[in-house]
Amino acid sequence: MPRRLVLRGVALLYLFVILLAPLAMVFYRTFQHGLEPVWQTLSDPFTVHAFEITLIAAAIAVPLNTLFGVLCALAIVRRRFRGKGLLNAFIDLPLAVSPVVVGLALYLLYGRTGWFGPWLGAHGIQVLFALPAIVLATIFVSVPFVAREVIPTLRELGNEQEQAAATLGATRWQRFWRITLPSIRWAVIYGVILTTARCLGEFGAVAVVSGRIEGQTETATIRVDDLVQNFQTSGAYAISVVLAGIAIVVLALMMLIKPKEAV
Amino acid sequence: MVLPLAALLWEAKKSGKEGFWQAISNPDAVAALKLTFGAAFVVVLINAVLGTVTAWVLVRDDFRGKSLVNSVIDLPFALPTIVAGLTLLALYGPNSVVGIHLAFTRAAIVLALCFVTLPFVIRTVQPVLIELDVEMEEAARSLGAGQFTVFRKIVLPNILPGILSGSVLALARALGEIGSLILVAGATVHTTVASIYVFQLIQDGDSAGAAAVAMVLLAAAFVILLFVGALRFYVTRFERA
Numbered sequence: 001m002p003r004r005l006v007l008r009g010v011a012l013l014y015l016f017v018i019l020l021a022p023l024a025m026v027f028y029r030t031f032q033h034g035l036e037p038v039w040q041t042l043s044d045p046f047t048v049h050a051f052e053i054t055l056i057a058a059a060i061a062v063p064l065n066t067l068f069g070v071l072c073a074l075a076i077v078r079r080r081f082r083g084k085g086l087l088n089a090f091i092d093l094p095l096a097v098s099p100v101v102v103g104l105a106l107y108l109l110y111g112r113t114g115w116f117g118p119w120l121g122a123h124g125i126q127v128l129f130a131l132p133a134i135v136l137a138t139i140f141v142s143v144p145f146v147a148r149e150v151i152p153t154l155r156e157l158g159n160e161q162e163q164a165a166a167t168l169g170a171t172r173w174q175r176f177w178r179i180t181l182p183s184i185r186w187a188v189i190y191g192v193i194l195t196t197a198r199c200l201g202e203f204g205a206v207a208v209v210s211g212r213i214e215g216q217t218e219t220a221t222i223r224v225d226d227l228v229q230n231f232q233t234s235g236a237y238a239i240s241v242v243l244a245g246i247a248i249v250v251l252a253l254m255m256l257i258k259p260k261e262a263v
Numbered sequence: 264m265v266l267p268l269a270a271l272l273w274e275a276k277k278s279g280k281e282g283f284w285q286a287i288s289n290p291d292a293v294a295a296l297k298l299t300f301g302a303a304f305v306v307v308l309i310n311a312v313l314g315t316v317t318a319w320v321l322v323r324d325d326f327r328g329k330s331l332v333n334s335v336i337d338l339p340f341a342l343p344t345i346v347a348g349l350t351l352l353a354l355y356g357p358n359s360v361v362g363i364h365l366a367f368t369r370a371a372i373v374l375a376l377c378f379v380t381l382p383f384v385i386r387t388v389q390p391v392l393i394e395l396d397v398e399m400e401e402a403a404r405s406l407g408a409g410q411f412t413v414f415r416k417i418v419l420p421n422i423l424p425g426i427l428s429g430s431v432l433a434l435a436r437a438l439g440e441i442g443s444l445i446l447v448a449g450a451t452v453h454t455t456v457a458s459i460y461v462f463q464l465i466q467d468g469d470s471a472g473a474a475a476v477a478m479v480l481l482a483a484a485f486v487i488l489l490f491v492g493a494l495r496f497y498v499t500r501f502e503r504a
Contacts, residue, residue: 003410008324011317012332018378019338022350025360029353089488095432096484098439100458101477104465105267108274108474115270140267194340201343203442204458208465221345221442228349228446237353240346247341254341255334 023244030237041235042242046215050223050239053131057138057206057219058199064139065195069146070188074180076147077154091144102140103208106133110209129211134219137205142198146191153187154180190257197250200243271481274474286475294453295460296479302369302456303437306376311430314384315422321385322392339381344442347378351447367449372456375443380433387429391422424498428491435487439480 030038041047075081076088094102108114110127120127127133161183162175170178181188203221210217218226220239227236275283286292321333339347351374356366365371395418403413441458448454450463457480464473 004324007316008320008326010313011320014313014317015332015335015381018374018381019335022354022378023338023342025354026346026350089492092488092491093484096435096439096488098441098458098461098477098480098484100441100461100465101271101439101480101484102267104461104470104473104477105271107465108470109267109270111470113470115266115273197341201341201346201442203343203345203445204439204462207441208462221343224343224345224349225445228352236349240349243343243346244350247338247343247346250341251334251337254337 026237026240026244030234030241037234038238038241041232041238044235046218047220047223047235047239049215050218050220051242053134053218054200054220056131057135057202058196060135061138061142061199062192062195065142066146066188066192068143069148069191069195070150070184072147073150073154073184077151078159091147094141094143099137099141099202099204100208103137103205106136106140106205106209110136128209129213129217131217133209134206134217137209138199138202141202141205142195145194145198146188149187149191149194150184153184157183186257190254193250193253193257197247200246268481271474271477274470275478278471278475282471283475283478286472287479289472291455292460292472292476295455295457296476298369298372298453298455299438299457302372302376303434306373306380306437307430307434309373309377310380310384310433311426314381314429315388315426318385318388318392318422322389336382336385339379344379344440345446348375348443348446351375351378351443356447366447367451367454369448369454371447372444372454375447376437376440379440379443380436383433383436384426384429387432388422388425391425392418395421424494428494431487431490431494435484438483 072087072091076084107128109116110120110133111117112121112128114128116127125132127136157180161179165175165179201221202219203225206219207222207225210219210222212218212222212226214226220243224236224239224243227233227239278286287296317336321329321336342350351371352366354361355363355371355374357364365374399417400413403417408416439458440456441462444456445459448456448459450459455463457476461473461476461480464470464476
């Protein structure tokens with residue numbers, strides 16, 4: 001059927017032009033002079049440090065948001081309370097609002113003239129243009145993912161099993177560990193993967209609050225921008241390939257988990 | 264989350280109504296906002312059409328490597344936006360191998376936004392298409408409906424809520440995008456989008472002006488979330504009854 005082939009052609013061409021060809025190009029540009037220069041640019045101390053900052057921020061943000069996401073999902077699905085609809089909408093906000101706006105909000109809160117600024121300054125705590133602000137920005141933008149994955153699973157699950165366990169004398173804690181958590185396990189893992197990807201890739205919010213000091217408050221993504229602006233594109237390509245590699249691993253993990261979720 | 268947003272509201276209110284309007288109606292701000300909304304709508308239209316086509320191909324068509332194509336769709340979600348920008352710059356920027364040089368043009372903005380919002384419509388339409396009963400279409404065809412009529416009368420009404428919610432989410436994303444644009448579009452006179460404009464104001468120390476423009480973006484995000492919520496409510500109206 002020719003119509004089918006035309007549609008297939010249109011879809012695949014679009015994906016190729018916009019997604020695959022550019023990505024392939026970055027890999028080609030990175031490795032066109034072999035592995036040696038890539039390794040050299042990646043072992044640049046500032047670049048290594050930028051990756052460290054990114055990893056630290058992710059290592060703090062991911063567990064926190066996992067815990068928060070599971071608790072929020074439980075509250076939204078299982079409890080009735082005032083302002084539930086508001087909480088539900090609020091969780092999604094970081095998905096809809098510009099990361100720059102998030103950065104600005106943090107900047108206004110912790111900056112020198114901000115609400116907490118004077119107090120923090122008086123106690124010698126540096127938040128803005130330092131690691132804490134980077135961590136806060138990363139946490140903010142990656143809030144929704146775990147809750148968004150867990151909420152539909154919890155809804156579908158229902159609570160009959162938990163009620164049965166309760167009639168048999170299981171405590172609330174036992175019910176959570178033995179019944180709820182194992183059933184939402186894959187949704188949580190899926191959410192964690194998405195959260196991690198978002199944390200590692202955050203740019204807009206961190207760009208506002210980090211101060212972008214080379215070797216101190218640069219994350220990997222900021223470093224890419226910085227290197228391109230300074231015409232050191234080979235370094236930017238090398239970092240990008242590492243980040244793209246992580247993204248591809250993330251995709252592979254998602255593919256492995258999805259079928260299990262359906263069973 | 265609440266505190267930073269409250270601080271943002273506070274800063275926007277501090278300069279009063281007058282200051283707010285001044286910051287918003289400043290020619291640079293107007294140009295940035297116009298460009299942002301214009302580009303976002305163009306991109307959403309492109310992805311609504313091509314996203315629906317892609318979703319249809321992924322559900323109804325069958326070819327080798329389909330599952331691989333299916334998993335590649337999520338790449339823009341997993342890939343850092345700055346890397347997305349760099350990949351586009353590598354192919355469509357200066358010394359491009361295909362001879363297309365779009366860097367720092369408005370076409371580059373559309374291209375980058377198409378990249379980052381690609382999965383939304385596909386991922387909302389796909390599940391609906393999978394659930395959709397082929398028998399309905401066969402029945403219509405057996406009664407003499409042409410392909411176009413079948414699509415318009417049966418397929419489209421069913422997938423329309425999916426297309427809409429995906430498009431609106433894509434719109435939200437496109438309005439706030441910065442990472443992928445900063446490298447390919449930059450901050451030239453006619454390619455500064457709202458996010459980059461806010462970013463510049465912050466760097467210049469004009470946090471009141473930045474807060475005012477940010478409020479516009481935040482309000483747009485709220486409206487979009489409300490719309491998505493209402494749409495979800497409408498779609499599940501039979502289940503709830």
